Amino acid sequence: MQIVGFSTAQVATWIYVPAYRLLLDAGDGAAAHLGADCEDIDTIAITHQHRDHLAGLLEVVSWAAFERVCRILYPAESDHVTAVRQAGPTQGVPCAATARWTAVRAGQRIPLTPAEAGPQLLVLPATHAVRKTSNRALGYAIVDGDRIPLAVTGDSAVVPLDLPARPEVLFCDCTYLSRQDVLEPYAGLGQHGLLDRVLANAAQVGPGHLVLYHLNARYNAVEHAERVRETCRTQNVPFPVTVLWPGAVCRDILAAC
Numbered sequence: 105m106q107i108v109g110f111s112t113a114q115v116a117t118w119i120y121v122p123a124y125r126l127l128l129d130a131g132d133g134a135a136a137h138l139g140a141d142c143e144d145i146d147t148i149a150i151t152h153q154h155r156d157h158l159a160g161l162l163e164v165v166s167w168a169a170f171e172r173v174c175r176i177l178y179p180a181e182s183d184h185v186t187a188v189r190q191a192g193p194t195q196g197v198p199c200a201a202t203a204r205w206t207a208v209r210a211g212q213r214i215p216l217t218p219a220e221a222g223p224q225l226l227v228l229p230a231t232h233a234v235r236k237t238s239n240r241a242l243g244y245a246i247v248d249g250d251r252i253p254l255a256v257t258g259d260s261a262v263v264p265l266d267l268p269a270r271p272e273v274l275f276c277d278c279t280y281l282s283r284q285d286v287l288e289p290y291a292g293l294g295q296h297g298l299l300d301r302v303l304a305n306a307a308q309v310g311p312g313h314l315v316l317y318h319l320n321a322r323y324n325a326v327e328h329a330e331r332v333r334e335t336c337r338t339q340n341v342p343f344p345v346t347v348l349w350p351g352a353v354c355r356d357i358l359a360a361c
């Protein structure tokens with residue numbers, strides 16, 4: 105399955121899944137890199153309203169919703185999302201008014217296509233606090249028949265994920281690779297992911313393939329790939345692990361970048 109994406113903590117995160125016409129988060133640069141592919145997006149699912157996940161939303165909507173309806177899912181009570189929606193018509197994106205803006209909560213299942221037995225997006229809880237309120241952060245999982253082709257945690261370490269099957273691909277926030285790099289406000293459990301904890305938590309879920317994303321901008325493949333490999337070896341991680349390294353768009357994440 106092709107997955108296209110970019111993710112640097114505090115800069116921008118967006119993940120595009122062409123097979124499901126789904127964009128997960130809409131950080132800055134999504135439209136610039138996806139270009140006309142934005143016209144194929146049916147659903148944009150926002151994990152939380154922090155700027156690095158939201159700043160590119162109007163640009164994407166201006167492509168995606170120009171000639172047809174596209175839907176934007178976002179955590180209920182996300183006032184920044186409401187502000188972006190209201191800004192659309194005054195920012196040269198009048199189609200923002202005709203897009204379907206849908207507030208969602210953990211546990212809901214949203215059909216991804218009009219087909220009755222078609223794939224759905226399952227809304228997952230996340231522990232990330234947004235303006236001191238943790239219920240404004242979500243994860244998502246694609247449910248396709250009895251399969252889960254993809255699940256994403258949003259900006260939180262993996263919580264016990266209540267999924268109907270093992271995810272074939274699991275995207276986990278791994279903002280930090282080393283404990284000493286963790287900024288004090290983010291040291292608490294349930295904030296951002298830390299490599300050894302993320303691997304241990306992901307092992308409970310048992311994905312077919314783990315993708316680490318939302319890394320801090322300080323990390324790069326040249327200097328830090330060995331740290332990831334070594335930690336995987338130490339913890340006997342039984343599934344393949346791919347890192348979406350900061351700063352570069354990857355056109356095929358599962359093929360490794």
Ligand SMILES: [Zn+2]
Pocket residue numbers: 113114117154156157259318
């Ligand atoms: Zn973020």
